[in-house]
Each structure stands twice: as structure tokens, then as C-alpha cells.
Amino acid sequence: MLDEIRAILKEHGRITVDPATLADDADLYLAGLTSHASVNVMLALEDKFEVEFPDRMLKRGIFGSIASIRAAIEELKG
Amino acid sequence: MANPQTSSTSAAARIGLEIAAPNSTSVDREARFPREAIDALKAERLLSAYVPPELGGGGLGMIELSQLCEILAQHCSSTAMVFAMHQIQVACIARHGLGSPFFKRYLTDLVEKQYLIASVTSEAGVGGEMRTSVCAVEHQGDRFKLDKDATTISYGAHADDLLVTARRAPEAAPSDQSLVLLSKAEYSLEQNGAWDTLGMRGTCSPPFKLRSSGSSERILSVPFAEIASNTMVPFSHILWASCWLGIATAAVSKARSFVRMQARSKPGTTPPTAIRLAEVSGTLQMMRANVHDVAEECEKLMAQPDAGADVLSSMSFALKMNNLKVATSQVLVDIVQRCLLICGIMGYKNDSKVSIGQHLRDGLSAALMVGNDRIYATNASMLLVLKED
Ligand SMILES: Cc1cc2nc3c(=O)[nH]c(=O)nc-3n(C[C@H](O)[C@H](O)[C@H](O)COP(=O)(O)OP(=O)(O)OC[C@H]3O[C@@H](n4cnc5c(N)ncnc54)[C@H](O)[C@@H]3O)c2cc1C
Numbered sequence: 001m002l003d004e005i006r007a008i009l010k011e012h013g014r015i016t017v018d019p020a021t022l023a024d025d026a027d028l029y030l031a032g033l034t035s036h037a038s039v040n041v042m043l044a045l046e047d048k049f050e051v052e053f054p055d056r057m058l059k060r061g062i063f064g065s066i067a068s069i070r071a072a073i074e075e076l077k078g
Numbered sequence: 079m080a081n082p083q084t085s086s087t088s089a090a091a092r093i094g095l096e097i098a099a100p101n102s103t104s105v106d107r108e109a110r111f112p113r114e115a116i117d118a119l120k121a122e123r124l125l126s127a128y129v130p131p132e133l134g135g136g137g138l139g140m141i142e143l144s145q146l147c148e149i150l151a152q153h154c155s156s157t158a159m160v161f162a163m164h165q166i167q168v169a170c171i172a173r174h175g176l177g178s179p180f181f182k183r184y185l186t187d188l189v190e191k192q193y194l195i196a197s198v199t200s201e202a203g204v205g206g207e208m209r210t211s212v213c214a215v216e217h218q219g220d221r222f223k224l225d226k227d228a229t230t231i232s233y234g235a236h237a238d239d240l241l242v243t244a245r246r247a248p249e250a251a252p253s254d255q256s257l258v259l260l261s262k263a264e265y266s267l268e269q270n271g272a273w274d275t276l277g278m279r280g281t282c283s284p285p286f287k288l289r290s291s292g293s294s295e296r297i298l299s300v301p302f303a304e305i306a307s308n309t310m311v312p313f314s315h316i317l318w319a320s321c322w323l324g325i326a327t328a329a330v331s332k333a334r335s336f337v338r339m340q341a342r343s344k345p346g347t348t349p350p351t352a353i354r355l356a357e358v359s360g361t362l363q364m365m366r367a368n369v370h371d372v373a374e375e376c377e378k379l380m381a382q383p384d385a386g387a388d389v390l391s392s393m394s395f396a397l398k399m400n401n402l403k404v405a406t407s408q409v410l411v412d413i414v415q416r417c418l419l420i421c422g423i424m425g426y427k428n429d430s431k432v433s434i435g436q437h438l439r440d441g442l443s444a445a446l447m448v449g450n451d452r453i454y455a456t457n458a459s460m461l462l463v464l465k466e467d
Contacts, residue, residue: 016251029303032251034209039459046463055466058393060307 001073004048005066009033012040024067029060038063045069051076086138089122090146094153102154105280106436109273111236112280115150115157120192124161126185128168133182134189135172140313140377144320144369151324152331155440156280158324160194160233162317163281167195167241169313170257171298173385174305180295184259195259196237198288202227206448209306210252214245215297223291224258232283235269238262242288243302255302258292265290277439308390312376315399319369319406322444325437326413330355330362332432333417336424351420358416365409372402393460400453407444414441 006019009028013019016032033041041063046052051073053062062072098115105112119125128143129135138146143165151158168188175181187193199208213226224244231240240260245252271285298305333355340349379386389395418425418434425434 029301030251030254032253034253036456036459039463042463052465053463055392055394055464058460058463059388059391060303061391 001049001070002066005045005069005073008041008044008048009066012044013037019066022066024070025065028063028065033063035060045073049073049077086122086124086127086136086142087145087149089124090119090149093118093122094150094157098150098154098157102157102280102436105154105156106277107279109275109279109282111233111282112154112157112160113236115154116160116194116236119157119161120194123189123192125164125192125194126168126189128165128172129185129189130172130176133186135185140316140373140380141370143313144316144373147317147320148324148327148369151321152328154280155321155325155436156278158321159278159281159318162321163197163232164195165317166310166313167197170241170305170309171259173309173380174257174300175298178295178299181259181298191238193238194233194236195239195241196231196234198226198228198231198234198240198242200229201243202229202285204252205229206446206452208243208310208448209255209303211243211245211255212252214248214250215256215258216248217294220294221291222258222294222297224260224288225290226288227285228288229285230283231267231286231288232281234267234284234286235282240265240288240290242290246301253303257298257300257302257305259296259298260288260290260292261296264292276442277436278443304387304391307396308385308387311396312390312399315403316369316373316376318444318447319402320373322406322410322441323366323369325440326362326365326410329414329417329434329437330358332425332434333358333420336421336432354416354420358413358420361409361413361416365406365413368402368405372398393464394466397457397460397464400457403448404450404453404457407447407450410441410444411438414438 009019013033014037042053057072062068093115097118101114127136127138131137147158147162150161171181172185200206201212203212204210216223226242242258242260243255246254246256266289267286269284269286273282273284337349337351337355379389414434414437421432421434424430424432427433428435
């Protein structure tokens with residue numbers, strides 16, 4: 001799953017570094033993720049993992065790192 | 079014991095009526111800083127209204143600040159907007175800086191000296207996109223250097239301190255920003271343009287080239303991203319909207335007095351303009367409900383143990399804050415224009431008691447004070463993933 005998240009970040013995150021080189025817990029906002037780009041990341045994640053992030057998850061913290069994105073998807077997948 | 083809330087609102091009402099109102103025409107005509115009213119607000123220690131009581135401040139919340147802005151704006155829009163913008167800066171420091179002895183001391187000093195803080199977010203090349211900076215903080219040991227090409231600094235020439243956004247470091251991404259408090263002794267502003275505008279003329283907001291240095295403790299340690307969503311945006315949109323509500327209220331109050339005057343001259347008949355007054359009074363009520371509702375919700379959130387961080391940083395709350403800004407900025411112009419139609423030629427004249435011109439000119443700034451389309455674009459993008467209302 002981590003690889004797929006990295007691939008989505010690479011395609012849609014418009015961040016300043018290659019996600020392959022980012023640690024799982026690295027701060028994506030410090031890597032240049034904007035709130036606008038994060039929407040595209042969310043859309044791609046919803047499509048790829050066939051989940052819908054409920055509104056309570058749509059906040060900065062949840063999309064702050066690769067690890068927190070994985071935790072959110074795992075929670076939704078149950 | 080005196081109730082600090084009622085004493086603040088009555089002080090603002092007195093300052094509005096006795097000091098801001100009589101100067102408002104010259105402030106507008108000459109595009110001059112509303113010095114008398116701001117000095118009076120300082121004398122009442124209202125520039126520290128939001129500073130926590132532990133540090134000697136007024137300890138007011140969002141609802142009271144909103145009321146103060148609304149009251150002042152009924153008398154002088156520029157006084158109210160300067161007051162609002164200052165409180166936004168104080169709130170950023172008070173809600174995100176108290177972990178630092180430096181910022182604690184600063185706020186204690188602000189209570190005593192009633193410093194006025196201006197905001198430097200806009201920058202040449204990025205316009206109103208607050209969450210992007212070109213300039214960067216350059217660290218040199220335990221000091222920093224910061225230069226910024228600022229497009230609009232309200233009361234820049236009259237402020238004691240500046241709160242400035244910049245990239246965290248020269249290598250940081252455009253959205254990876256810090257917020258830095260600059261003190262007058264350590265910055266220079268070179269004005270490179272005029273502020274001869276349609277309205278909001280007394281805010282005195284020309285472009286400046288800013289050069290500064292200072293000790294690193296002046297940089298807030300919390301990332302600006304968090305300060306923006308949790309404090310700067312909610313305070314900006316609510317306090318701006320409160321100023322706009324005050325402007326709308328002033329215009330409607332003129333329309334009311336015009337209609338009463340017409341009614342008195344022909345007792346027994348209802349003037350035809352009374353229907354339009356009834357209509358605009360309902361619109362004003364809707365605007366007021368919107369502002370008060372969001373201010374109350376925000377105050378409740380901010381009183382929670384996490385200071386509202388969880389909800390304030392959510393997309394659904396950002397959408398609501400943005401909706402408040404766009405809706406009130408639009409309805410303001412609508413209300414003022416309808417008041418102009420009610421007052422007719424007496425409203426169109428600049429020298430009549432029910433003159434509407436300045437309200438209209440001031441009101442037109444609301445949609446560009448961060449362009450509404452920019453905000454709509456953000457909301458449009460958030461609505462692609464938000465599911466519920
Ligand atoms: C009375 C007043 C006081 C102010 N005081 C201050 C101050 O003290 N400090 C400060 O820093 N700034 C201040 N500002 C500046 C303000 O916050 C905005 O930065 C500024 O008004 C935006 O300038 P702009 O219209 O040139 O730029 P832009 O934001 O570039 O907008 C230009 C146009 O492009 C549109 N646009 C831009 N991006 C998009 C998008 N993504 N999608 C669709 N449309 C878009 C906008 O809607 C607008 O029509 C003040 C402004 C006013 C009116």
C-alpha cells in the first residue's frame with residue numbers, strides 16, 4: 001500500500017522531492033504539499049483504494065504523512 | 079465588578095460616535111489614517127482586547143471582537159478595519175505564541191504600550207494567495223534577515239510592529255511558511271506606490287519594500303499553515319464580515335431615517351419606499367445572522383480544550399468560513415445599493431445626511447480583499463471531496 005500511496009503522491013502531490021525518497025513519517029506539507037494538491041491526492045486515493053474519506057477525516061493531520069494516509073485508508077477498509 | 083464585555087462595547091460605541099464619526103469624512107476625503115479614533119481605542123486599552131487576562135489584556139472572545147468591529151464600522155469603516163486587522167494579528171500571537179517566553183513578554187508589553195500591528199501577507203508575484211510566499215527567512219546564527227516586496231500593507235506607515243509571512247528558509251517550498259513579528263526598530267519600509275483608492279481610503283494601504291532583521295525568537299515556532307487555518311483565516315473572515323455588517327447597518331439606518339422623514343411629511347400614507355426598506359431590512363437580518371452564527375460557533379470551538387484545532391483545521395470548517403466571506407462581501411454591496419435607491423438623489427449626494435456614496439465605495443473593496451473568485455476556486459476544489467453539508 002505504501003508504494004501505491006507514493007505513486008499517487010508522485011503523480012498528484014506536486015511536491016518538491018521524489019516521494020520514493022520520503023520517509024513514511026516525513027511531513028508532506030514541509031515537502032511542499034499544498035491544500036489544493038492534497039485534494040487531487042485524496043481523489044486519486046479514493047479511486048485507487050475504493051474508499052470514501054468521510055468529512056471528519058478531511059483535515060491537515062490525516063494527509064500529513066504517508067504513514068497517516070495509510071492509517072486512514074486502513075481504518076476505512078476495516 | 080464591572081462587566082468587561084459591556085464596558086468594551088460601550089467604550090467602542092462612545093469612541094465611534096464622538097471621535098470616529100466626526101472625523102470619518104476627512105479620513106475618507108484625504109485618505110488619511112484615522113489617528114484620533116485609534117488613539118482613543120488605545121486610551122481605552124482596546125488594542126489589547128484579545129490578550130488573555132493573565133497577561134493583563136481584556137480577554138475578550140470572538141463574539142465581543144466582532145461586536146466591536148460592527149459598532150466602529152457604523153461610524154468609520156477605516157477605523158473599524160484597522161482595528162479588525164490589528165486584532166487578527168494579536169490573535170495569531172495569542173493563540174500560537176504563548177509557548178514562547180518572548181511572545182508572552184511581547185503581549186504583556188502590548189497591553190502596556192498598546193502597540194499597533196500591521197499584516198504583511200500579500201506579496202508581488204503571488205497576489206492574495208496567503209498560503210504562498212516568494213520571500214524567505216534567511217537564518218544567520220541566532221538571527222534572521224527578511225526582505226519582502228509587499229503589495230498592500232494597511233497602516234504600514236503607522237504601525238509599531240509587523241506580522242509577516244515568508245517561506246521558512248531559502249530552500250523551503252512556497253507553501254512551507256513561517257510567521258515573523260518584526261519590530262519597528264529593526265525594519266525599514268520604502269513606500270513604492272500610492273493608496274488613492276475608491277474606498278477604504280483611511281486604511282492607508284500602499285505597496286512597500288520591506289527590509290528587516292531580528293533575533294530568531296521573533297519567528298513563531300508553529301508552521302504558518304496551522305496558524306492560517308486555525309486562527310488567521312477564521313479571525314479575518316469573521317472580523318472583516320463584522321466590519322462589513324457595520325457598513326451595511328449604517329447604510330440601512332440612513333435609508334430608515336429617509337423613509338421616516340418621508341412618512342412624517344405626509345402623515346396617513348405609507349411612502350412607497352417603505353416597501354423597499356422592509357425588503358432590505360430582511361436582507362440585513364440575514365447577513366447579521368450569518369456573521370453572528372459563525373462568530374458564535376468559532377468562539378465555542380476556540381474555548382474547547384484543544385482550542386478548536388481539530389475542527390478548525392478541517393475542510394468543512396474552511397468551506398464555511400470561506401462561504402461567510404464571499405456571501406457577506408456580496409450582500410454588503412447589494413444592501414448598500416438598495417439603500418441608495420431608497421434615498422434617491424439625497425443618497426447620491428456626498429454632502430447630504432443620508433449620503434450613501436462612501437458606503438458603496440468602501441463596500442466594493444470587500445470582494446477583492448482576497449478575490450472572491452480565488453476563494454470560490456478553493457471551495458470548488460474542496461467540494462470535490464467533501465460529502466456532507
Ligand atoms: C482595503 C484593503 C486592505 C488590505 N490590507 C492588506 C494588508 O494589510 N496586508 C496585506 O498583506 N494585504 C492587504 N490587502 C490585500 C488583499 O488581502 C489581497 O491580497 C489583494 O486585494 C489581492 O490583490 P489582487 O487583486 O491584485 O491579486 P490576486 O489575488 O492575484 O487577484 C487578481 C484577480 O484574479 C482572480 N484570481 C486569483 N487567483 C484565482 C484563482 N485561483 N481562481 C480564480 N480567480 C483567481 C481574483 O479573484 C482577482 O479577480 C488589502 C486589500 C484591501 C482591499
